[in-house]
Every structure is written in C-alpha cells, then in structure tokens.
Amino acid sequence: MWEIIVASLMVIAEARYENVNIKQDWWETAVFYQIYPRSFMDSDGDGVGDLNGITSRLEYLKEIGVNAAWLSSVFKSPMHDFGYDVSDFYTIQPEYGSMEDFEQLLKKANELDIKVVLDLVPNHTSNESEWFIKSASRDEYYSDWYIWENGHMDDNGFRRPPNNWISLFRKSAWTYSPNRDQFYLHQFGEAQPDLNFRNPVVVDEIKNIIKFWLEKGVAGMRINSVNHFFEIDKDIYGGRYPDEPITGKPGLGPDDYGYLEHIYTKDQDETYEMVSQIRDVFDAITLRNNVTRVMMTDAYTSIKNAVRYYGEGIHSGAHIPFNFALVENLDKDSDARDIKYVVDRWLTYKPLRKQANWVIGNHDVSRVASRFRPELVDAFNMLVLLLPGIAITYMGEEIGMLNGFVPWSETKDPLACNTDDPVNFIEVSRDPVRTPFQWSNGKNAGFSTADKTWLPVAEGFEHLNVANQRSAVRSHYQVYRTLTNLRIRPAFRFGRYESLALNNDVFAFKRWYNDDTYVVVMNVGKTYRIVNLTAFDLIFGQLEVEASSVLSSRTYSDNVQAGYLDLAADEALVLRMQV
Template identity: 30%
Template sequence: MNMTPKWWHDAVVYQIYPRSFCDSNNDGMGDLQGIISKLDYLKSLGVNVLWLSPVYKSPMDDNGYDISDYQDIAPEFGTMEDMDKLLAEAKKRDIRIIMDLVVNHTSDEHPWFVEARKSKDNPYRDYYVWRQPAEDGGVPDEMGSVFGGSGWEFDEQTGEYFLHIFSKRQPDLNWENPKVQEEVHKMMNWWIDKGIGGFRLDVIDLIGKEIDKKITGNGPRLHPLIQQMNRATFGDKDLLTVGETWDATPEIAKLYSDPAREEFSMVFQFEHISLTWKHGDKWQPIPLDLPTFKKVLTKWQVELADEGWNSLFWNNHDLPRVVSKYGCDGQYRVESAKMLATTLHMMKGTPYIYQGEEIGMTNVAFDSIDEYRDIETLNFYKERTENGVAPETMLAAVHENSRDNGRTPMQWNDSTNGGFSSVAPWIKVNPNYPEVNVSAALDDQNSVFYHYQKLIELRKSMPVIVYGEFEPVFEEHEKVFGYVRSDAQQRLFVLNNFTSDAITLDLPDHLQAEQVECVIANYEYPQALPASISLKPYESFAVLLPESR
C-alpha cells in the first residue's frame, strides 16, 4: 500500500434525503429533529458519516438544490439550532456530518441574484452569467438545460438572458468572478467552523465551464478553481470531500483525488450507472449487460489502485433503487439485496449507503404521472409525450428510472405511511411498506439490515478490504461477478451470482481449497471450494482462502 491512511478509508457513509427520512412534527415532510431521533438506529447499523442532502433555505424548486441562503436552514427542516443539535448529538455517537453543497448555481431567490437582475451595472450583476439576445432576439446559443429545454432564460427587466444549466430558477454562478470565489470560500469556512465533517459538492465539474466554447463539464479552469478552494477552505483540515462528477473518467478522477494534487478526497463517477441507459438517455432504459458492467467497475478498481480513491455506490437521491435495478425486487428481494451489498462493500473505496438501501427498499410504480413530484421526471414526461412518445412507454421509463424512486418516504414500520409521518407525506409511501420496513428488518436476524451491519464490521476489522489489491475472475462470465482482494496477509475471494438462475461453476486451481473461512454469505456458509461449485439464485459469499497458493 502506497497511500497514507485516512479516517475515511474505512468509513461507511449513509446518505439522508431529509424531506423523506423522518417527520418529527407531522407536517408531511422529514426534518432535522427526525434525523436526530434516528441517530441511535444509524449508530447500530455501524455507519460513521452522514451525508445530508441540502437543508439550506430554499424555495424548493429542485427540492433544496436551489439555495437561497447558504447560512440558514429551510423552515420545513427546522432551525439552525436544530442543525447545531444534530452536529452535537452525532458527535456524541462518533458520527460526522457531511453537508451537500451546491455552488454551481443558486436559487433565483438568493439575494445575490435578486440584486443582479435589478440592473446591468448592479455590483452583483457579474455574480451570474449573462448574454445579449441573438440577432433575431432569441436565445444566445443552443446551450441546453439538463432538465429539458434551453439553458437560457430571458430577464425582462434588463433585456438579457441568464444561464441555467438546470431549472430556470437555478441561475448559474460566474466562477470567473473572484468575488464569487471569495464568497463561497467564506461560507464554506463558516460551516467548517461549525464542526462539520466535510462536503459533498454537487455537480462540481460544471464550475469550470466555458460557455462560448460550449464546454460545461471538465473545462480547463476547473482544477485550478478546485485547488484554490482546497487552499482557502478544507485543505489543511481532516475532512472528507467528495465531488459529483458525471463525466469523469479514471484519468480525470485521479486529477481530483490524488492527494498530491490537493483537490478532493474522492469523486462520484457514474459510468456504471449509465450502462442501462440507451445512448446515454435514462428515459430509454435497457437491460444490464453484466460483462460490460464488470469491465467498468474493474477498470475503476484497477486504475485508482495506487493513485486517488474510489467512492462505491449503487444508488442515491437521483437514482433508482438498486434491488429493483440490478437485483430482483420480488421473489429474491432479500437474497439479491444482500448479493449487491456484498459485491459493492468488498471492493476498494469508501461505500455509500442510501437511506432504505439497508432494508432492501424498492422502486415504486405509481399509476399516474400526477403522483410524481420530481421536476426532472415531470418535465421530461411532458416533453417526450408531447413529441410523440406513448404515455405508457414514458410511464414505464419513469417507473424504472425516475429520481422519485429513491425519494419515497423511509419505511420505519407497518403503521400508517410507514411510520414516516402521521399525516399524508409530501410524496406517497411505497405501498410495500407493511412488509419492507426497519422494524421488520430489526426483528429478523436474516434481514438485509444485519447483512449490511456485518459488511460494515468487516470493513473496519479487515485491512485487506480497505487496502488490498483487486483481481477480477470470471471476467467474461455472463452471470457471475467474482474477484479476489489480497494483501501480504490475506486473500479474500468474493463471488456473486447476478441472476435468478442456479449456476454450476468450474473454479480455477488457485481458487480451489479443501477448507476456507467464510466471512459473509447470503445462503449457507461454504466450508470448502471444490473444482466445481453450485450457486443458488443470487447467491453471494466472501471467503478467506488458505495462505498457501
């Protein structure tokens, strides 16, 4: 191992989407006091970092990713006193809080933008990106919005267009303005002084954009801006920083996460996620091709082995539930959820668990588009159906890939609304909450929850999982994902059946053993590895091989 150990190397992060986690005051929306009430549950799971999706003051056009005040809390979530209490109570349990920070854009209600649109010579005008209309009076160029339509919005008051890569209520900040940089750094230091454990930086690869050259992600100014941020804020502190970088390759990820470059701890890359999107379009879902999927994950494991660091995740607030996406959310929900957990948590990197993943929560299939709340889902449904896509086709794509799959309320028990709230929540609860909930999971020693708890314990007690080398096996096999993790002391063989089929597998000589120590499995623990083994549907295990090869 060539790298200096960091506290976050063996940490496990749990992502909370606050509006859907726990509603303490029964207004239909989750809040900070609700999170505080569940800290003992999270401690028992074993996680030691909580990443909160944004809780800042916001008009909630994009569920809080449109911030109107970086140094205040949205009233629906509570107060700054609640935030301070959450930090204090988490610290008592050795849990750190990571803040989700959005600095590519603000809300159009942020005081900077309110001032900026008053006049072209306002001191805050250059905090944002403005352009004159095109010669025909229309949009300046063809820059599109991630949420559909043009990325330019006309401002009547000043007769110019402002840029919004996302919603028109999320104007992009002008990172070429040193005052913007100073303001953001000052705000970040304010949060660091409060005692947070770090930042998850939303769409951070967009801050180096060059509009006139049509460059959005990974612009030439990106890394100098991040290095400047590092020096001005978290660089000399022992914090976890993770950047959301949709277009990152392993080479780009090394630029972000090689400690010598002084940027971030790690990034989120999405190459494995987009493999089930036809031509990169999430609204045209296609089946998972396992050999390609394995190649991508192996590439990231191997390429970042000695430089940089990997984040490990299956789902988040923007993605569908993993057991529905890559597993089986019906007959083999428990088995496949455990298999997917083992696959991910035995790899090298920092694992991220999204709320409800640890109990095997599934996608939701609402009957009508009217039951969805996500701005991206609603915009694309309207756009595609108006352009000829059949409503039932589009609804099927929504069922598979809508961001609302991960945003239905956390299922705590089998009472009304899954124990999330005593009143109707902001979005409906998944109807399967009577069977799939925390209370039922805690009562069942064979539940998905205890499997995750065991995986977290293993990571904290076995250095081979944290730092060991990664060697793929059965690379071309269409049904299993296998690999070996090894260091000077141990060899750990991990084998996962990604299908509902029973499989017979011939093991190569170096993986055969008359006796093995199994550390985790979702069926019986194997005692030996003969030349030929049989795997049950979604069977998964990790075994320590004898030291002699």
C-alpha cells in the same frame, strides 16, 4: 477483450504495491450514508422529513455500521428543485428546522462518533436569492455574479435566446429577465441561475460558505455538479457564446439535453484548477483543527475526466471524486464480465495511491432492487462494502427498498414536470427513488404521523421495512450489518485485490492481507452455476461462509469446496480461506 485483460493485470500489479502503509485517515475506509432529508424521518408530523427526525435515527446509522451521514442539501430554498436551488447558503431550510436543530444533530452525531457531511451546490443559486435579484437589477456589486447575455429578435419579431444551449431539465438553458432585459444561463432548472466562476468575488464567497460550515464542525462537503462550473470563454468566440453541435442521436428533439454535444458547457479545463483552489480551503481548516475535513466532488462525466478530480501534478483535488461506474455502466442486462470490466477499469484509471470509492445509488438514480432485481441487493452491497476503498450507500439500499410509484398528479420532480407528458414522465422522474424511508409497517411506514406525506409511501412497505428486517433471522439488513463488520478486518481495510469473471454469470474477487484471505463470489445470472475458485492463486481446499445473500441455502460457518462450488441463481457469498 484485450483491454479487459490488460486492465486486470494492471489492477493486480497495483494491488501488490498499494496500501503498504496501514495508517489510514478516518475517511479512507469509511461507510458514507446518504440521507435525503425530506424523506428520512419526520419529527413534527407535517409530512416532510427534517433535521430532528435525522437526529432521532442516528442510533440506527451506528447500528448498521455507518461512519458518516451525508445529507442532501439542507440550505434555505424555495424548493423548486428541493434544496438544489439555494436562496441562502448560511441558513437552514425552515421546514427542516433551525440552526439550533442542526447543531443538536452535530452534537448527537459526535457522541456516536458519526461524521456529518453536507451537500454544497455552488454551480447555481435560486432565482429568489438576494444575489440574483440584485444582479437582475444591475446592482453594481452583484451585476456580474451570474452569466448574462443578450438575445436576438427573429424574423417574426419574437425574442430568442443567445444560442441553442439546452438545460439538463430540458428546453432552453436561457431564460429572459425583463428587469435586466437580458437572458441568464441555467444549466439546470430555470429557477437555478448559474453563477459566474470567472468572477473572483463569487469564488471568494463560495470559499467563505465552505469555511463557515466546516468551522461549525461539519466533517466535509460534497461539491455538487462541479463539471458545470465553467462555460467556454466567449471572448474566444468574438464575445458571443457559440452553438453546441447536434449529436444526431435518434429519437431526440431540440428540447432534449442529449440532442447536443455539450463541448462548451461542461468539463472545461478551468474546472480542475477551481477544484484545487477549493481543496485548499478544506486543507487549511484541517490543519487548524487537526481533523481531516473531507472534500467530495460530483460529476457525471467520462472516466478520464472523473479521475482528474483527484488532482494533477502539484495541485490537490478532491479526497473523494465520486465514482459513478456502477451506476452508469451497469444495467439489468449486465453480466459478470461487465462487472469485472467496470470495477477493474476504475481501479486502473485512478491514481495509484488514491482511494477508490463505490456508489451504487443516490437520490437521482433508480434503486438497486428496481434497476436490477431484488434478489441481487445483497450482491451489490457486497460490491460496495467489500471492494477496496470507500463505500457510499443511499438510504434504503441496506434493506433493499424498491422504487415507489408516484402518479402524474402527485409528481414533484421538476425534471419530470418539465416533460409536460403525463404518460412518459415516469421515464425521467426522480420521485420514485425519493419516497419516504420505510421504518415499520405502521402509518406512513413509520416515517410520519401526517395524514399526507410530501410524496406517497411506496407500496409493499408493510413487509419491506426496517422493523421486519431487524427481527428476521435473515434479511438484507442483517446481511448489510454483517458486511460492515467484515470490512473492518485488515483484508478489507488495506488488503490486496484480484478479480475473475469465472463465466458469464459469476463474478468473484479475492481480498487478502498476510494469511487472512477472502473470496467474494456472486452469481448475477438467473440459472444454477458450478464454479472452481482454485482459478485464484492459493485458493484451495475448504472455505468457510462468512456472509450469504438472503435466499442462499448457506449460512454462517458452513463449509464449501473451493474446487467445486455450486451457486444458485442470484446467490452471493463471502468466503474465508481456512488456514
């Protein structure tokens, strides 16, 4: 409890001195919208989303207040992990379209003043990449581009991997290559061999890839899985990679990633210096073009490690190191105190003058409506969009899409397939959050004219879709649009912040700039609650409703009493102080 109190005081103190300079770059208060290209919009009827489909829907992004479209990987790939196993970083995946299609997307986005950000996956490539094929053949130039190691023969004459390291996708992180008579490391799927970041030629090539796309007009890139760039230097251990210690967690076997403590395969100190080198590439092109090219980083790690990606000392880090606190530290059992702790903790840990960012979902994480409950969709969108900093929305969260059901027979996710379990695979499958976007109640939810889509459309799309919510007076879509309009106001762009857990169920935060003051209040419990908002300094009298969750009895311009506010279960409100 004392940690929570101290964190809260530090956040309030920080807010009093932060954001005094109101001049902000385009990205600092932007709404980034993540698009999973396979599932957003299919323009040619093959059942797979594509670039022309995205281009055709850019007006929708403008309509809901999006500033930047972030596309999951669109580079050429055999699609074992649907674009996260890249075979050519300079080429568009053919089923998504051509380079000309991509350039047309950039042109249309520019006309609408929407930035385009790409996903870059530099930790590994596809095992069908020319680089890997040549490395496996011991080509002189490419031989040391990947992590190669000798195995050993056990007492029964079976070939065994170099050590006990486990892939995030389960089972050994080493796969034998007969061509080279060695094992290669893959921290993800066996079709995704890890690059060797201790080879300066590899680093230069990654930098060249970044330069290529930024010079083409891309506004930024998200650098994927940065904390896996380096493994421990084996020379420290006599030239061999050591085993990782066992966690001892119950219910886990030697094939499960959580079975080991990954002290040698992620979060190595060299990573932060490499991120600084990569940031220099972004900064050089920013200076040349006089428009900021933004660097985002993705790392599931501790908060102490996560905030290091902002940069340390004289070394710059990422503009936006992803904050997964709302994803990793909240679940359906979380209450108002948990939300306050998670939000305030990030604001306390991050460097004082760096921008916060808020992520509540992505293509790997169960959707908000399924992870929590549908009634809380608006509350969580209020958090993401109205807390200080940058907002990141995964496609469909603005309309409250639910996870789809994808049976074992149609499962595509390698993480699920690698369980070899047709019963329990659903616990790890990412397919349910990647089902096609629900545009309308028409065929395939308006996503595609194909007879069969790459993943089945989620049930219930006939009622839960953009067209229905557009035409409704009250809907998640309407609330989302209201919130993106609100965040343009000075109080939300660069105003101060204070938060309170008014009881176990009700979380509230105050944003203010000069005399313009707002309170965002949400009942995340399942029962009716009465709260007193005068617990905030200088909140009194009447407040006016600016936005309300879909099931709220309140609507725009209704008045409520600060000293006595009754909240229905799941009700969330944005209130403005009357002056």
